[in-house]
Amino acid sequence: MFSKTLVAGLALAMAFAGSASAAQCKFEGDAAAGKTAANACKGCHLFDAGKPSRPTGPNLSAIYGSKAGTVADFKKYSDAMQAAAGKGVTWDDANLAAYIADPKAFLASVNGSEMKHGMMFQLKDEAKVAKVVAYLKALKDCK
Numbered sequence: 001m002f003s004k005t006l007v008a009g010l011a012l013a014m015a016f017a018g019s020a021s022a023a024q025c026k027f028e029g030d031a032a033a034g035k036t037a038a039n040a041c042k043g044c045h046l047f048d049a050g051k052p053s054r055p056t057g058p059n060l061s062a063i064y065g066s067k068a069g070t071v072a073d074f075k076k077y078s079d080a081m082q083a084a085a086g087k088g089v090t091w092d093d094a095n096l097a098a099y100i101a102d103p104k105a106f107l108a109s110v111n112g113s114e115m116k117h118g119m120m121f122q123l124k125d126e127a128k129v130a131k132v133v134a135y136l137k138a139l140k141d142c143k
């Protein structure tokens, strides 16, 4: 009896702890679908604000609207990304969608020639790309 109550109490406490952080950022519609689709990025990127970038990729929590190649604690930007930064590329909807679908082609087109780039990943499903972009936008705005 006693232990059952204790377990229930613990479960309740955990539910509260969970909802406290989730309540800050509610994702709906495309952004919610994008959050799920963005699981494909988690091998390399983190999406939690306040956590340091992983060595495998910059933290993406505030990437929407920022200038390319400027996450301060990510030290491994490629030549192609640094060149794109020099050209003033910012991560608006169109640039994010193009980059996520084909990083090599996007960087080659903004830089005018193909250079060594770092993201060995492509999300080819256009609908998913749009949802991931909606998620990145909502994530930036949610704080």
Ligand code: HEC
Pocket (backbone or CB within 6 Å): 037, 038, 040, 041, 042, 043, 044, 045, 056, 057, 058, 060, 063, 067, 068, 069, 070, 071, 076, 077, 078, 079, 080, 081, 082, 091, 096, 099, 100, 116, 117, 118, 119, 120, 121, 123, 132
């Ligand atoms: C295999 C590892 C890997 C995966 C998977 C991956 N990325 Fe990346 N990503 C990188 C690396 C490395 C960079 C830095 C690229 C460079 O410097 O050329 C990067 C850069 C980026 C940038 C530009 C960041 C900046 O600071 O300007 C965005 C946006 C991005 N990734 C989005 C995504 C999204 C969205 C997904 C999932 C759909 C994803 N990435 C999946 C490794 C990855």
